[in-house]
Amino acid sequence: MPIIAPSLLASNFLQLQDECNMLNKSDADWFHLDIMDGRFVPNISFGPMLVAFFRKATNKICDVHLMIEEPGNYAEMFKAAGADILSVHIEACPNLHRNIQQIKSLGMKAGVAVNPHTPVELLKDILGDIDLVNLMSVNPGFGGQSFIPYTLVKIRQLRAMIDDRSLDVKIEIDGGVTEENAKQIIDAGAHVLVAGSSVFKSADPIAAIARFKAL
Ligand code: DX5
Ligand code: ZN
Numbered sequence: 472m473p474i475i476a477p478s479l480l481a482s483n484f485l486q487l488q489d490e491c492n493m494l495n496k497s498d499a500d501w502f503h504l505d506i507m508d509g510r511f512v513p514n515i516s517f518g519p520m521l522v523a524f525f526r527k528a529t530n531k532i533c534d535v536h537l538m539i540e541e542p543g544n545y546a547e548m549f550k551a552a553g554a555d556i557l558s559v560h561i562e563a564c565p566n567l568h569r570n571i572q573q574i575k576s577l578g579m580k581a582g583v584a585v586n587p588h589t590p591v592e593l594l595k596d597i598l599g600d601i602d603l604v605n606l607m608s609v610n611p612g613f614g615g616q617s618f619i620p621y622t623l624v625k626i627r628q629l630r631a632m633i634d635d636r637s638l639d640v641k642i643e644i645d646g647g648v649t650e651e652n653a654k655q656i657i658d659a660g661a662h663v664l665v666a667g668s669s670v671f672k673s674a675d676p677i678a679a680i681a682r683f684k685a686l
Pocket of ligand 1: 480536609612645646667
């Protein structure tokens, strides 16, 4: 059974309490919270203040995806805001191992996110230190983009790297996940599906989440 992590980026920000209540009632496992700084990605979303509101609105896991430069300067703020999992981008971290140690020493699970052009081989030496890989299946910055099919190859490669060493690392797929492609993504070896548009733009989000969960 996949872990389902709806991305609140696609929710209606004028009705966040309702959106949170809906997710709390649903089979969703995690809240996926997308942080964008207008520098690492060409868009700005929200920061720790809103994460703290989500933390108050749910007991589910808050999975915070930092699409920002110099994430080490903000790890403590996101911990204080209530993040359970904090992911940083490999492309933004010249001293990635230090970022991972910082996140873990703050008591959060540590994730590494990789852009579509970044080979999964680059994760080899850090894989034993992390809890999650966020394999981006679109170029980060916006919801509602189309899934890049080559991601399926990367999922298989990464899953083999994890299984060969019997590591406990989850593979999360982020971007363009739909009810049409989700089965293929899981069969390739993914554990976590992030879904923004396909949940929040659905006529019945609770039913859509249930269908993802039943895959
Ligand atoms: C993209 C974000 C994603 C995004 C997914 O930069 O990291 O989490 O919100 O949205 P959909 O599912 O609409 O592609
Ligand atoms: Zn994301």
